[in-house]
Amino acid sequence: MSIEFSCCTFGYRRGAPVLRDLDLVLPPGRSVLLGPNGAGKSTLLGLGAGVLRPRSGRVARGGSDAWRRRERRRFLREVGWLPQAVRPTPGLRVREHVAYAGWLKGMSRADAWQAAAGALARVGLADHADRPARALSGGQTRRMGIAQCLVHDAKVLLLDEPTAGLDPAQRASFATTLLGLGDEVSVLVSTHQTEDLSDTYEHVFLIDAGSLIARGTTAEFLARARPDALPGRRAESAYTELMGGRC
Amino acid sequence: MRRPARLRVSAAACLAPLLAAWCYVYARENVLTFLVRGDWPAATGALAVMLCCTVPATATVAAWEGGRHRAIAATLAAAARHPLVPAARALVPAGVVAAVGMAASCAAVLPAAAGGPLGAPVFELIGVYAVIDVGYAAVGYTLGRLVPVAISLPAALLGSFWCVGFPRAFSPMWIGDIDGGRLEDCCSTLDRLPAPRALIAPLLVAAGMVAAGAVVAMWRGRRSWSVAAATGCVALGVVLAAGAVRDADPLGDAGVARPVSAMTCAGTRPTLCLWPEQEPRRQSILASVRTASERLRLVGVSVPATVSVSPDDHRPGRLDVPLLYPDPSRADILTAVADAAVTVHEPACAAGDPHAWKAGPVIGTVQAWAHLAVGVTDTGSTWRQAVTAARQVRDRPLAVQAAWYRANTAALRGCTAGPQPVGAFTQASSGGPR
Numbered sequence: 001m002s003i004e005f006s007c008c009t010f011g012y013r014r015g016a017p018v019l020r021d022l023d024l025v026l027p028p029g030r031s032v033l034l035g036p037n038g039a040g041k042s043t044l045l046g047l048g049a050g051v052l053r054p055r056s057g058r059v060a061r062g063g064s065d066a067w068r069r070r071e072r073r074r075f076l077r078e079v080g081w082l083p084q085a086v087r088p089t090p091g092l093r094v095r096e097h098v099a100y101a102g103w104l105k106g107m108s109r110a111d112a113w114q115a116a117a118g119a120l121a122r123v124g125l126a127d128h129a130d131r132p133a134r135a136l137s138g139g140q141t142r143r144m145g146i147a148q149c150l151v152h153d154a155k156v157l158l159l160d161e162p163t164a165g166l167d168p169a170q171r172a173s174f175a176t177t178l179l180g181l182g183d184e185v186s187v188l189v190s191t192h193q194t195e196d197l198s199d200t201y202e203h204v205f206l207i208d209a210g211s212l213i214a215r216g217t218t219a220e221f222l223a224r225a226r227p228d229a230l231p232g233r234r235a236e237s238a239y240t241e242l243m244g245g246r247c
Numbered sequence: 248m249r250r251p252a253r254l255r256v257s258a259a260a261c262l263a264p265l266l267a268a269w270c271y272v273y274a275r276e277n278v279l280t281f282l283v284r285g286d287w288p289a290a291t292g293a294l295a296v297m298l299c300c301t302v303p304a305t306a307t308v309a310a311w312e313g314g315r316h317r318a319i320a321a322t323l324a325a326a327a328r329h330p331l332v333p334a335a336r337a338l339v340p341a342g343v344v345a346a347v348g349m350a351a352s353c354a355a356v357l358p359a360a361a362g363g364p365l366g367a368p369v370f371e372l373i374g375v376y377a378v379i380d381v382g383y384a385a386v387g388y389t390l391g392r393l394v395p396v397a398i399s400l401p402a403a404l405l406g407s408f409w410c411v412g413f414p415r416a417f418s419p420m421w422i423g424d425i426d427g428g429r430l431e432d433c434c435s436t437l438d439r440l441p442a443p444r445a446l447i448a449p450l451l452v453a454a455g456m457v458a459a460g461a462v463v464a465m466w467r468g469r470r471s472w473s474v475a476a477a478t479g480c481v482a483l484g485v486v487l488a489a490g491a492v493r494d495a496d497p498l499g500d501a502g503v504a505r506p507v508s509a510m511t512c513a514g515t516r517p518t519l520c521l522w523p524e525q526e527p528r529r530q531s532i533l534a535s536v537r538t539a540s541e542r543l544r545l546v547g548v549s550v551p552a553t554v555s556v557s558p559d560d561h562r563p564g565r566l567d568v569p570l571l572y573p574d575p576s577r578a579d580i581l582t583a584v585a586d587a588a589v590t591v592h593e594p595a596c597a598a599g600d601p602h603a604w605k606a607g608p609v610i611g612t613v614q615a616w617a618h619l620a621v622g623v624t625d626t627g628s629t630w631r632q633a634v635t636a637a638r639q640v641r642d643r644p645l646a647v648q649a650a651w652y653r654a655n656t657a658a659l660r661g662c663t664a665g666p667q668p669v670g671a672f673t674q675a676s677s678g679g680p681r
Contacts, residue, residue, distance in 0.1 A: 051324040076327035083321040090315055091256025104326035104333060148322065 002026040002186035003048050003079070003156050008057035010043055017055070018043045019210045026156065026186050030178055031203035032218075033190040034239055040210045041190040042084055045158040048188065049081030061156065077106045080149030082159040086141050088133030094144055095120060095129040101148035112151065119147040122180070124173050138165040146174070157187045164191075175200045194235035198222060206242055214242050258311040259340030266304045266344060267351040270297055274355035282359050285524050285573035288434035290360035291369040292441065292501075294352055295431035298379060301348035303408040305380045306387035309341040310403035313391020320392075334464035338384050345380035349373070366524060372430060375446050379427050382453030383407045385460030389477060392463055421492040424448045424501060425485060433501035436571035437522045438557050445501035448488040455484015507560040512553065516540075520555040520565070524573040532556075532570070535577045539584035539621040546620045547649025548588050578623055585617035589652075596662040606658035609666035612636045613655055616648070 005024040011017040018040045026048070035041050046052035047059050050066040061078060064071040089097055095116045102112030102119075120126050123143040128136065136144060142165055149157050163171045171193070178187060178200055189201070197204065197218055204221040206214035214221070221242075222234050229237035254260045278293045316323055316337055323333060357368055387403040394402070415428030423429040427449035433441040459477035466476070505522075512520040517540055519533050540550040551566045558569040568587045570580060591613075597604035611633035619641045640648055651667060658664035 049325050051321065073327050073329075076325060079325070081321075081325045085321070087318045087321075089256075089319050092252060096252045101322055104322060104328055106327040 002028060003059065003061050003158075003188075005044075005047065006058040006060070008047060008054040008059060010047055010052060010054045017210060019047070019054075022057070022210070022212060024205065024212060024215070026188055027203050028186050029183050029202040030181075030187045030189070030200060031205060032197060032201040033188055033205045033207060034192075034194065035190075035207040036243065039207045041207055042160050043210075044207065045081065045160050045188065045190055046083075048156070048158045049079055050076050051081065073106070077152065078155040080105075080152065080154030080157045082142075082145045082149050082157075082162055084160045084164075086145035086148075088136070088141060088144070090134065092133050093130055094125060094133050094136065097133045097144060098147045098151050102151040105152035105154075107152055115151045115153075116147070119151040120144075122150055122177055123147045124170075139167060139170055142166060143170065143174070146177070150177075155185060157181070157185060159187065159189045161190055161192070163193055171196070194239055195232065197235040206239070208243065253340065256315075257340035258308045259344045262304055262308055263344050263347040266300065266348045270300050270348045270351040271355045273297070273300060274352045278352075278356050279359055282356065283435075283572045283574075284359050285366075286434075286437060287357075287360040287366035287524075288369050288372075288440060289436070290356050291372045292433040292435065293431050294349070294356055294372070294376065295427060295429075295433075297349065297352040298376060298411045298427060299408065301345050301352070301376075301380055302383045302411045303404050304348060305341045305345040306383040306403040306407035307400055308344045309338055309384040309387030310391040310399040311396065312337040312340060313388040313393075314396035314399055315391075316388075317392050317395075330465045331461055334388065334460070338381075338388055341384040341387065342381065345377065345384070349376060349380070369434070369441060371446055372433075372441055375427055375430065375449055378453045379411075379449050382456035383410075385457045386481075389460045389463045393474065420500075421448075421489060424492045425452050425488045429501045431501075435502075437524055437573065438505050438559060438569070438571055439502035440505045442501055442503040444492055448492045451488035451491065452481075452484050455481045455487075458484065504559045505557070507555070507557050507562070510555065510557060510560070512555075516552070517550060517566075518553040520553065520557070520560065522556060522573075525556065525570070525575075528574060531577075532575065532580060535580035536568070536584055539581045539588075542621045543585065543588050543617065546645055547652050548617065548620070550584070550588050554584070581621040581623050582618055585621045585623065586614060589613050589617040589656075591656060591659040594660055594662060603662045604659075605662060605665040606655060606667075609655050610659065612640070612666075613652065613659075616640050616652070620648075 003026045005022050008019055008022040009017050010019045022044070033041050033044065043052060047054055050059065050072065053067055059066040061075055064075040064078075066072060066075045089100065092100065095113075098119055099109070099112040099116035102115050103109055107115065117126070117129065120129050123146050125140060125143055125147060128140065133141070133144060142162060146159065146162055149159065163174055166174060175196060178189075181187065188205075201218050204214070204216060204218055205212060206221075221238050223238075224241050225234040225237035226241060274294075274297055278296055282290055282293055316333070323330070326333060353368070353373075360366070360368070387399070387407070390399040390403050393399070411426055411428055414426050415423035417423055420429070424445050425448045430441065430445055430449075433439065433445055458480040462477045462480060463474070507520075510520040510522055511526065512518050513529065514533050517536060519529065519536055521529055521532065525532060536554055543550055551564055553565045554568050555562075555565045556568055556570040558567050560567050566584075566587050568583045570583055575583075591610070593604060593607075597607070615633045615637035619637055640651055643651070654667040658667055
């Protein structure tokens, strides 16, 4: 079971809705969320993480409503969220940081401490476990953020631009990490990078102006590319084709 | 997270030792100096002054921790634990700072009280101090969560210092009660205990502060609503506290009379009722009271068979001699017995018109005379005329003095007769002993 958005509408304060009547069921496996800046990608992930509350509609996972008091805790335990900006806690070391995230998700301190080591190994930061979190580079900080999402064995991962600031080798490593999660975990990744879609993701969602304008398998998405698109640019071409009439 | 991390990253690790040293030195210099040894409630009440040190430190550390949580607000927002759990955990260093500061203060002050063989600290007072610290910690944490540390730290430090330092000097006085500042005056003498309303009022305010912090910590999303709700909680707490204080006693102090049943009465001629803290000195106190009684009796002043050291022991057949410290000096005892024995209250006929009490001006002379009669050479009276007149009376025979005292006492009980000069009794009683 994955996250289900039912007729969700959301707006910040009294402003116009950022998302309108959104219906989305996140499929098992790896999905990518594409869209221009300001389309509502981060808002959608925030709703899915239970951090933002919809004005109307429902966000749930397997019957656990994100905003129903008795079900909220279970919902949050099963969802991992990487926000766009990962800000280290002042003074904490990398492993402590990740362990604290695990503790916040309901793990015992001992379990979180153990799991943090494994999560850091999965994102290639095992050697940095005892460094101050604030001493990490931007890319390393994002990997630490990913480790925070992995530490508590979430069933759903919502990653907001996890590869921003990562070099190609780190992006490849991140893709390997995602592939290693298997199909038991539903992953939704928001990104602007389309080069390696077909290698990593099974589903694509395209959002613009608060509404989903396309959804389907990666193959279906790539099929929308122009016939003359270069092999390495097919995803970009498909994105441009789908967005073309809207810009 | 392992404990060393908490020690490493918390401002408490640096601040606690400094605060402990500061509190110890400050308490010894500014609190202990004015304490009477052997009085536990007085010593515990005096510790309220130390809130001026512990509260700002606690609030500042809490603001620091709140600022750390502000940095990871997104992670906290997605936490599966109840929002109050990480908030409460973040306040542990602030609690440690408060505990260390108060422990150092206690270490400096309470041994003075331990100079008396009986009693223990008033734990209700220490509990109130702890809750006040927690309340300000909650406010500091809330500030840290809401605004950057560049603002929250100085605001928590200075704001909390102002709140615990200044309202005690405000008029109306109940404002000083609601933050616990005036608890230092609650029980500076043996006959006083902390008033329940003086304990409840700061507890209510602190509860309002904690509620405000809890609302902010629990509220996800709409910040303006959370601030409004938190402010409402604090305001409600303050209003409740102020109302409770006002209703109980608008002008009263922070103490109430200690029950006279706590006294133990023993001995003969006279039977002497003492507070437990005075028991070890019963024999010396009794000897001084006996001396005063016998000397007063010689000049015609009768002393009841039972003497009580509480000014509020109005049971019949007792003389209330206010001896309010554990170890009164002989001169204090003689003076107090003399004062109590010759005290005459204003008669009903003089109510509202002091001039109607024609004999009133002789009170000073009677008191100075009684002091001299019991053997106190330094009467302490600043009314030189009264002392001079009293010495003139003391130069007369004892029978004359007794007649003069009886006549003036009778005059003082009504509004018709004026002061009776000692010269009027010379003829009748000359030649007697002096």
